Amino acid sequence: MTMPTPLCPWRMQVHHIHQETPDVWTLSLICHDYYPYRAGQYALVSIGHQKETLRAYTLSSTPGVSEYITLTVRRIENGSGSNWLTQQVKRGDYLWLSDAQGAFTCDTLASNKLLLLAAGCGITPVMSMRRWLAAHRPDVDVQVIYSVRSPQDVIFADEWQNYPVTLVAESQASAGFMAGRLTQAMLSAVPDLTERTLFCCGPAPYMEWVENTAREMGVLQVFKEPFFTPASPAAGEGVMLTKLSAAKTFFAAHGDSLLQALESNQVAVNAACREGVCGCCKTQVLAGEYSVSSTLTLTEQEIAEGYVLACSCQPLSDLVVA
Ligand code: FES
Incomplete structure (x- = not known):
């Protein structure tokens, strides 16, 4: 039985579970209270019987549009959170979720031309936003390019028939798919590319390529959302973090913030805004290299002593934290 935690006070009941692809499932949840969230946001989920194990998953549903609150989860080999959610949780079970979090949303955007790019499970916040735009901003010109490994890996395959989308399959591309990976030529083919606000979600190298390429091509506004994938040494790359106070060493994926790295490895961190505010x-980081995007609440002395805002800290090498 899953556990409530101070960070996950919202109890939700699993109404049904739908298999989207061979390794992705959508869990449809009922919350008996009003659960406020915005299209594109995510929530932390208290995992299994292991107290204080939290994982972050996109809320793939759309507020005011979807009948249920949904989590769409890819099962990752050796991933305790995704295996538990996709293989053990069943209809009628209760899950505990945090408040909705994250700033990857389009509901306050004035722009009326958008380009939504996603790879793999990165489609989950994009679909949430796509539905929201159709319901609340039908005037917006929305282009979507969705990259998958193969045609059978398209998540929300039926629903995509309602919206214009360019599908790109790395292998076994069949009718309706472009073959290969996203290319500069595919971006060039998007009408009015430079006038569009770009949202992008997928693995870190994909997003890095998208951002660099799109900016070179003249796109001015780019918003990115990383995957929340629990990392492991088996992933083959990443940075190693040693948390002295927890006597713990673990790995995190390149591109994860320090906060994501800690949370995805079961280290509880107090985090409210998640935006450096x-x-x-x-x-406190005791050793290693990192960059920071906000030091808003820190004094100069704290910065000199290695204090960072974990949500706004990007590890650049292996780190030791207090
Ligand atoms: S969570 Fe608010 S500054 Fe990091």
Whole structure:
């Protein structure tokens, strides 16, 4: 039985589970209270019987449009959270979720031309936003390019028939798919590319390529959302983090913030805004290289002592944290 935690106070019941692809399932949840969230946001989920194990998953549903609150989860080999959610949780079970979090949303955007790019499971916030746009901003010109490994890996395959989408399959491309990976030529073919606001979600190298290429091509506004994938040494790459106070060493994927790296490895961190504003996630880095995008609540002395806002800290090498 899953556990409530201070970070996950929202109890939701699994209404039904739908298999999207060979390794992706959507869990449809009922919340008996009003659960506020915005299209494109994510929530932390308390995992299994292991107290204080949290994983972050996109809320793939759309507020005010979807009948249920949904989590769409890819099963990752050796991933305890995704295996539990996709293989053990069943209809009628209860899950505990955090408040909705994240700023990867389009509901306050003035732009009326958007380009939504996604790879693999990165489609989950994109579909949430696509439905929201259709319901609330039908005037917006939305282009979507969705990259998958093969045609059988298209998530929300039926629903995509309602919206214009360019599908790109790395292998076994059949009718309706472009073959290969996203290319500059595919981006060039998007009408009015440079006038569009670009949203992109997928693995870190994919997003890095998209951002660099799109900016070179003249796109001015690019918003990115990384996957929340629990990393492991088996992933073959990543940075190693040693948390002295927890006597713990673990791995995190390149591109993860320090906060994501800690949370995806079962290290609880106080985090509220997740945007470098509230100061909740202050953490001291004792060794290693990193970059920061916000030091808003930190004093100069704290910065000199290695304190960072974990949500706004990008590890650049192996790190030791207090
Ligand atoms: S969570 Fe608010 S500053 Fe990091």
